Amino acid sequence: MSLHxxxxxxxxxxxxxxxxxxxxxxSGRSELKLAVEAVHTALDDAGLSPADVDGLVTFTMDTTPExxxxxxxxxxxxxFFSRVHYGGGAACxxxxxxxxxxxxxxxxxxxCYRAFNERSGRxxxxxxxxxxxxxxxxxxxxxxxxGLLTPASWVAMAAQRYLHTYGLTPEAFGHVAVxxxxxxxxNPAAYFHGKPITLDDHAASRWIVEPLRLLxxxxxxxxxxALVVTTPERARDLRRPPALITAAAQGAxxxxxxxxxxxxxxxxxxxxxxxxxxxLWRTSRLTPADIDVAILYDHFTPFVLLQLEEFGFxxxxxxxxxxxxxxxxxxxxxxxxxxxxxxGMNGIAEAVRQLRGTSPNQTPDAxxxxxxxxxxxxxxxxxxxxxxxxxxDGSSDSAPGGPPDGP
Amino acid sequence: xxxxxxxxxxxxxxGAGGAGEGTATRGLYERLKAYExxxxxxxxxxxxPVNAAMIRHWCEAMGDVNPAYEGPDAIAPPTMLQAWTMGGxxxxxxxxxxxxxxxxxxxxxxxxxxxxxxxxxxxxxPLRPGDQITFDAVIESVSERKTTKLGTGHFVTTRxxxxxxxxxxxxxxxxxxxxxxPPARRKGPPTAQPQPQSQPQMQSxxxxxxxxxxxxxxxxxxINRDNAGFWEGVSRHTLLIQRCGGCRTLxxxxxxxxxxxGSPEWDTVEASGTGTVYxxxxxxxxxxxxxxxxxxxGLIELAEGVRMVSNVIGVPYDKVRIGMPVRLEFRxxxxxxxxxxxxxxxxxxxxxxxxxx
Numbered sequence: 001m002s003l004h005x006x007x008x009x010x011x012x013x014x015x016x017x018x019x020x021x022x023x024x025x026x027s028g029r030s031e032l033k034l035a036v037e038a039v040h041t042a043l044d045d046a047g048l049s050p051a052d053v054d055g056l057v058t059f060t061m062d063t064t065p066e067x068x069x070x071x072x073x074x075x076x077x078x079x080f081f082s083r084v085h086y087g088g089g090a091a092c093x094x095x096x097x098x099x100x101x102x103x104x105x106x107x108x109x110x111x112c113y114r115a116f117n118e119r120s121g122r123x124x125x126x127x128x129x130x131x132x133x134x135x136x137x138x139x140x141x142x143x144x145x146x147g148l149l150t151p152a153s154w155v156a157m158a159a160q161r162y163l164h165t166y167g168l169t170p171e172a173f174g175h176v177a178v179x180x181x182x183x184x185x186x187n188p189a190a191y192f193h194g195k196p197i198t199l200d201d202h203a204a205s206r207w208i209v210e211p212l213r214l215l216x217x218x219x220x221x222x223x224x225x226a227l228v229v230t231t232p233e234r235a236r237d238l239r240r241p242p243a244l245i246t247a248a249a250q251g252a253x254x255x256x257x258x259x260x261x262x263x264x265x266x267x268x269x270x271x272x273x274x275x276x277x278x279x280l281w282r283t284s285r286l287t288p289a290d291i292d293v294a295i296l297y298d299h300f301t302p303f304v305l306l307q308l309e310e311f312g313f314x315x316x317x318x319x320x321x322x323x324x325x326x327x328x329x330x331x332x333x334x335x336x337x338x339x340x341x342x343x344g345m346n347g348i349a350e351a352v353r354q355l356r357g358t359s360p361n362q363t364p365d366a367x368x369x370x371x372x373x374x375x376x377x378x379x380x381x382x383x384x385x386x387x388x389x390x391x392x393d394g395s396s397d398s399a400p401g402g403p404p405d406g407p
Numbered sequence: 408x409x410x411x412x413x414x415x416x417x418x419x420x421x422g423a424g425g426a427g428e429g430t431a432t433r434g435l436y437e438r439l440k441a442y443e444x445x446x447x448x449x450x451x452x453x454x455x456p457v458n459a460a461m462i463r464h465w466c467e468a469m470g471d472v473n474p475a476y477e478g479p480d481a482i483a484p485p486t487m488l489q490a491w492t493m494g495g496x497x498x499x500x501x502x503x504x505x506x507x508x509x510x511x512x513x514x515x516x517x518x519x520x521x522x523x524x525x526x527x528x529x530x531x532x533p534l535r536p537g538d539q540i541t542f543d544a545v546i547e548s549v550s551e552r553k554t555t556k557l558g559t560g561h562f563v564t565t566r567x568x569x570x571x572x573x574x575x576x577x578x579x580x581x582x583x584x585x586x587x588x589p590p591a592r593r594k595g596p597p598t599a600q601p602q603p604q605s606q607p608q609m610q611s612x613x614x615x616x617x618x619x620x621x622x623x624x625x626x627x628x629x630i631n632r633d634n635a636g637f638w639e640g641v642s643r644h645t646l647l648i649q650r651c652g653g654c655r656t657l658x659x660x661x662x663x664x665x666x667x668x669g670s671p672e673w674d675t676v677e678a679s680g681t682g683t684v685y686x687x688x689x690x691x692x693x694x695x696x697x698x699x700x701x702x703x704x705g706l707i708e709l710a711e712g713v714r715m716v717s718n719v720i721g722v723p724y725d726k727v728r729i730g731m732p733v734r735l736e737f738r739x740x741x742x743x744x745x746x747x748x749x750x751x752x753x754x755x756x757x758x759x760x761x762x763x764x
Binding site: 260267 | 625626627628630633659666685686687689690691692693697701702706715716717729740744746
């Protein structure tokens, strides 16, 4: 229904705790262990204990089942557990699932988590060479005999068309990389802390899949990240100021594929992110001008540009100049290019830090932060807000069936 | 004495896999025979003149203590004949396009594995330190299709004439088998390559290389009940596009229903085979055993308006561009897999690119 009218979730859940392991290239421990550590850290951050948790949400790609996490983390009975599909597209949707659960009373404290040894274990960048003959496998299968085998290659196919359509060169992608690494350089938790890059570094980096260079591709990471979601009322009694979930949305486009949506439109946009954007703007009653910080999923630089255009921060084809002008604080943790590749979950944590005033690259008085999940796949997004901010137009005039009054 | 010859890696790496020529196996032998008599190497020059140091190394490696190979009047061991022509680690010089084309043609027909089988040498005069070596080689013969224990393929024999200071000093015939290993040897996904072994014996090195090549098959298409009709069409050299039985919308990839109207009814239309490059990428990293980076992969927009991922052939990987007109071909990439690929064809009128912006 939320494709057509504002939904009723706005302001009815909050992120009360965030927690992560260190971000490394070789964690030296199991993915389950990483997940447990991240969950405990997030609960500590919130001032909650494992016994308070009654819901868990993760990715279908995660190797740690909710029940095993509960066993190993001291969590008891669960009334809500859910998983979201489509790789990194799940990130913000895990929070949406949790918010739906707490808003409806299905659960009261839901922890979202994602943990993997993506660098020392199974590396996504190593590509795909076979798939089972399921519908999902067959969809990707069209690409395999021809050698289009890696996430970088699937993004590059659209990126090439984007450059062609707008008369740009691959250097246009460099601004995103430089911005991410500039922020990472000032973030002690970032893998690339203290290691900024220049546009020349970007342009000199080797080809991975033309038109993508090494510095257009995010790093690979071992680590875990968890987020604690509860009701705003309970969150206000906890250790940290709540980050209110002003809007949460999932989106899939027409003729949607996972990373290989080559058969629709002009390949210069991200229609699924447009579905997310329309819902977030409508439900939040915000506009791009109201956003103080954007945390846009950056597994590969080109799709950051396309997201800026889909959300209306700038016109189609103008996003590279928009990023170069530094008009919007973007990926202030360093992004996945600079901080860590945690399938988008670390970006949600950064949005919470901005609202708390604890970001390594703090935007003064950050009030509304936009966060997005994996691009090129069915995806999701969030608008998180400082408690008491409300929407600029006031949400008290909401129509019946619309969002309840802001806090 | 045999040595492995690196026969992979054609000059023209157009599209994935790199073979510049070759479509179906039909008429293959005639096309192979056409290379007989064509040069395999032209005006090659030995990287070093005949010299005492290389002679000594050879004799020590072979355990040959013949006094004729030592002292002020030393001659080179006759069996070193080929050694004076070898490219070494820095590679060959003067190898002809014809030899690479022949290799690519065999690769494209599925005979991608190679093994050196034997060599024959004739010695017309001794070689002595200081002799300057030049050589020419010709593709002497290509055999009919033969079935061996390794697999089915063709023997290719080259004859090299080696000159010392311009005078013919010997000939060297070198024979390889380009073959398709039998399927039973290649179960499982083409993943890990065997580790190179440290034994110096040529036989073991050759065995390792043969195994590596045998495993280096392209990923298979993912075929199920919903898309099997497409691949059946490919096997008949037709490219079939689904057409909705309700709203007549053409669609690709194959699915059992229509996103435009939801109808489960469909039939197929045969693609005309012309199209344009809608987008493309050039794959550099990481390497995959079945592919030889850099190589191009294209997104082809067919004249009928649907798109499909394929390989663009007929131009080097770095010359593929959006908007290039292309024409359908079918190519055997190994003995079990034939793929629809697209050859750049500048004789086609460039259609107006669709779907801009």
